[in-house]
Amino acid sequence: MSNCIVAQSGGPTSVINATVAGVVKANQLNPIYEHVYGGLNGIEGILAERFVDLTNMSEEENHILQQTPSSALGSCRYKLKRDNVEDFQKLMDVMDKHDVETLFYIGGNDSMDTVAALSEYAANNGITDKRFVGCPKTVDNDLMHIDHCPGFASAAKFIAMTALQTWLDVNVYPASRKEVFILETMGRDAGWLAASACLSEKIDVLILPEQPFDKDVFLKRVSECVEARSKCYVVVSEGARYADGTYISAGESKNDLFGHAVLGGAGEALKSMIIDSGVAPRCKVQDLSTAQRSHASEQSYVDRAEAYRLGQSAHMHSADKSFTGQMVALRRREGESYDVEYFTIAASEVANYVKNFPEEWILPEYRGISEEAFAYLRPLIDGTPYIIYKNGLPAHVEPYYLR
């Protein structure tokens, strides 16, 4: 029996470890591989032969791993370039040396490109004893062909929750105090995360990268809200941009005169517009930053369960010796209640594409999202898994890459 490696790449999510846990548990239940190695820091660490043996992980560690946010195996931003034959061959040699048949690579767009490139290299060089399998993850929810990406729903739930909670906070002062609150979310190219704030049902103004930003329309809408009830709650994606593609975070400030870029992101840029125009005298910005992809103590149950099952699914499919260059995925079943089915697709079909938030789901004048969008998003944030606590905080697995 040969071995497999599971590794993680790109930005972490709060359920990316659940996929590792799924691969490990699947092999305990149905041993296809003698050893399940964790490759540390993605391709970069695998090339340096940095492994940890996960084969006999205990039930308890498996559970705690699933509730531990961020990549417990470490990550990398290292991208295998197709003309870098040396790295490709080095990786094949490392796999040979450790008798590794299958590499499971958990990641987003770039990682699926790596999976595709590795399987192409193997095919082109007559290497038939190795398989390269992609497992999807990204808080951005921008992968093609998959209904939604593991990691997205937990971040969406935290964002919706925080929108509700901070909306309750910003409204407490009397109507004499006119005030705008701006919540900034991740999403450089796709507006999925920002849109998910609408699940709070408290959002007055929503600005997504998919919709060219128009300052006048924005200020008019904020002004209407402030006039109507003295407060206005705005959600903006970090990637919000003008029609010409310029990010709104890139300019537009009193200080432009001196040639200084505005510090901060899209939220701070909107704040400047609001204050400068006199639409409201007070404006507060909350940038959710790293916390939104790390908040694992309130993972979506659906998200974590699906991330785990995708790991199991990848392991199961890899019993087929011809299964390579593929990504495991899920699609939503038709019907009244939420359900998904698992399938597989060529990693090359996923790599280097971006799935935007559908334009037809965006309401005009920054008024939020359509009922179709709500119907898509709502089931994804359902439930919270049982979390094991230790000393008052969620228990976590110490990162394998630091051991």
Next chain:
Amino acid sequence: MSNCIVAQSGGPTSVINATVAGVVKANQLNPIYEHVYGGLNGIEGILAERFVDLTNMSEEENHILQQTPSSALGSCRYKLKRDNVEDFQKLMDVMDKHDVETLFYIGGNDSMDTVAALSEYAANNGITDKRFVGCPKTVDNDLMHIDHCPGFASAAKFIAMTALQTWLDVNVYPASRKEVFILETMGRDAGWLAASACLSEKIDVLILPEQPFDKDVFLKRVSECVEARSKCYVVVSEGARYADGTYISAGESKNDLFGHAVLGGAGEALKSMIIDSGVAPRCKVQDLSTAQRSHASEQSYVDRAEAYRLGQSAHMHSADKSFTGQMVALRRREGESYDVEYFTIAASEVANYVKNFPEEWILPEYRGISEEAFAYLRPLIDGTPYIIYKNGLPAHVEPYYLR
């Protein structure tokens, strides 16, 4: 039987409504008052006779109210000035008109000053049929005489949790990537919230307002961490300041040349120092802002239970017709396991003082907090109450002030 009013003031916390729920439930169990009115937007709304009747609140609403963050009755920043006889008399008249005997006021320093001032006014004017009772709350944990303030522990728990979760995130890239992460917490004058991040046991550098900031010592410490393991995790209180009292957020930037203030707070100021000095090429700031006092879906069980019981305690004590100008409080019992006892103290003893984080609990060179500090903090974040969910998000009571 006459009536009472319960009202909230100052900045919200995630358990400030639990104290309202405690007053309401106590009166259902032991009816001292015919009606329990909620005064909307604190003293400001009471003067305008804006009330809601909470007397017969259902068990379900009581439970959901306890898990709803921010002041469900609204808040105000309106301060009764002692020379403003008109407002004082107006308040007495409103109480007479609605047959109100007791005003429960939930708040911090300023609110306790209001409680003291109102009871003094009543005493000086021969008004003997009214009682003014303070209930403590503040995320800042800076009230004197009370072991800890309701609201603090839940914010502390969220901060410690977020510190752990973002620490796991910032470490995932290989050692070749040198990086500093800065978490900024609330705490203009007292360092309790920032210090609570140490409960994560992951903090490399901690900067509190109680300790004069020394840039050289700070950069030396960060540099040591980055050299040792390529990453450094810094926590800073928004109120961090130099020996002369200047906030570090107030200056120190390349742009000073042009007379521009630095945008952003203490975290951004530290980031500038780190980047400008070349100690690390990458630095990310997460400002927890409003989320840290609003995150009620993971309240500390201890915190919520104590906030509730302080409401009950205030109600119970107010059966005594001479009980006025007092604040209900709690002190920690001696012993192995955590326990508290409830007591009362003159509101004037609490008003206008600040309890700082003890200097003897601060380790030198920004290395964090002492074992005594851990022993003080640890029991406070224990447990998470049962949270009722609706549509995937924590259920909440719609603000009474918006109905």
